[in-house]
Amino acid sequence: MFDILGFLRKKEPASGSVAKDRLKLVLVHDRVNCSSQVLEMLKGDIIKVISNYMEIDEDELDINITQTRSEDNKGTVPVLYANIPIKSMKRKSSDD
Amino acid sequence: MGEVIVVTSGKGGVGKTTTAANIGCGLAVSGKKVSLVDADIGLRNLDVVMGLENRIVYDLVDVVEGKCKLKQALIKDKRYAGLYLLPAAQTRDKDAVSPEQMKKLCENLKEEEFDYIIIDCPAGIEQGFKNAIAGADRALVVTTPEVSAVRDADRIIGLLEANELNNPSLILNRVRTDMVERNEMMSMDDVTEILAVDIIGVVPDDESIVIQTNKGEPAVVVEGSKAGQAYRNITRRILGEEVPFMNLKEEETFFSKLKKLFKK
Numbered sequence: 001m002f003d004i005l006g007f008l009r010k011k012e013p014a015s016g017s018v019a020k021d022r023l024k025l026v027l028v029h030d031r032v033n034c035s036s037q038v039l040e041m042l043k044g045d046i047i048k049v050i051s052n053y054m055e056i057d058e059d060e061l062d063i064n065i066t067q068t069r070s071e072d073n074k075g076t077v078p079v080l081y082a083n084i085p086i087k088s089m090k091r092k093s094s095d096d
Numbered sequence: 097m098g099e100v101i102v103v104t105s106g107k108g109g110v111g112k113t114t115t116a117a118n119i120g121c122g123l124a125v126s127g128k129k130v131s132l133v134d135a136d137i138g139l140r141n142l143d144v145v146m147g148l149e150n151r152i153v154y155d156l157v158d159v160v161e162g163k164c165k166l167k168q169a170l171i172k173d174k175r176y177a178g179l180y181l182l183p184a185a186q187t188r189d190k191d192a193v194s195p196e197q198m199k200k201l202c203e204n205l206k207e208e209e210f211d212y213i214i215i216d217c218p219a220g221i222e223q224g225f226k227n228a229i230a231g232a233d234r235a236l237v238v239t240t241p242e243v244s245a246v247r248d249a250d251r252i253i254g255l256l257e258a259n260e261l262n263n264p265s266l267i268l269n270r271v272r273t274d275m276v277e278r279n280e281m282m283s284m285d286d287v288t289e290i291l292a293v294d295i296i297g298v299v300p301d302d303e304s305i306v307i308q309t310n311k312g313e314p315a316v317v318v319e320g321s322k323a324g325q326a327y328r329n330i331t332r333r334i335l336g337e338e339v340p341f342m343n344l345k346e347e348e349t350f351f352s353k354l355k356k357l358f359k360k
Contacts, residue, residue: 019243020286026243027290029251039152 028078057085100213102232106248108219111269116216119338121314122331124179128211135228136218140184147312157185190223195230202231235264235298265296297330
């Protein structure tokens with residue numbers, strides 16, 4: 001049938017691509033959780049490195065794996081998201 | 097010295113038993129001495145897929161418990177020279193056997209001079225899986241191009257590598273090329289990109305598998321079966337040959353073109 005508004009409506013991506021994007025994200029989560037300490041170790045390492053340069057609020061920080069729209073807008077990509085509140089900048093880095 | 101290959105997947109129902117039966121049969125028909133081993137204790141199926149269900153006298157658990165000799169439990173397939181089946185027990189469960197016992201069993205099978213020992217692994221990641229991989233030299237991971245199957249395959253690959261079964265080979269089963277072309281099903285390239293393992297075969301979704309299983313005869317020996325052809329190719333790749341992947345596109349006949357015209 002002649003769908004007048006059809007070409008104005010944004011075309012839904014085909015399910016094969018949707019499946020691929022979803023799988024990629026799910027597997028990132030699964031693989032991190034499976035080694036179960038990996039995210040914790042990663043957090044620990046990040047805190048250590050950043051603490052060389054600035055004092056951060058370790059209780060309020062948020063480090064997680066999530067997803068965001070990819071640059072070419074063709075789907076979503078997994079990202080490591082880190083929100084780290086700074087208490088103060090150190091005058092010089094602690095491994096001088 | 098023989099090679100022990102475990103056929104696993106994580107997800108149930110993706111085609112491990114069918115794959116094990118067809119590969120085992122394919123290798124036997126290529127002149128190798130092959131033992132199929134059903135490691136799905138309590139839910140045995142390799143016997144019925146192979147059409148050997150009426151010939152079971154002893155099973156894997158009987159062997160492991162010393163109630164009979166290995167040779168007494170092995171069923172010789174009268175249709176295909178060199179092919180034997182060690183069935184699972186139906187009335188026990190996965191705790192009846194330990195990984196150490198499975199390892200010993202595989203060694204005993206190697207002593208019987210089998211070229212290939214194909215272990216049909218049960219679904220899951222618990223005791224049954226641990227038993228099935230205990231004596232394996234190599235793993236084949238079967239998956240379908242569906243989200244849940246690929247996810248489970250990824251987990252299984254992780255567990256295999258943790259158990260030193262590195263570089264498992266992937267078999268992508270039940271592929272519908274028409275859907276892949278419309279991008280409504282993931283392709284072989286999509287799945288291999290996501291799982292990052294080498295692919296050893298692509299098997300199309302094929303009625304002949306249902307028909308052959310009904311009859312208890314593996315599709316790999318049926319000339320006209322597309323799935324059978326895929327399994328023949330996989331067999332050759334296991335034997336070290338380089339075989340190009342099948343063109344799975346349906347050949348267009350005049351009738352199918354007419355059908356398409358009316359669908360629009």
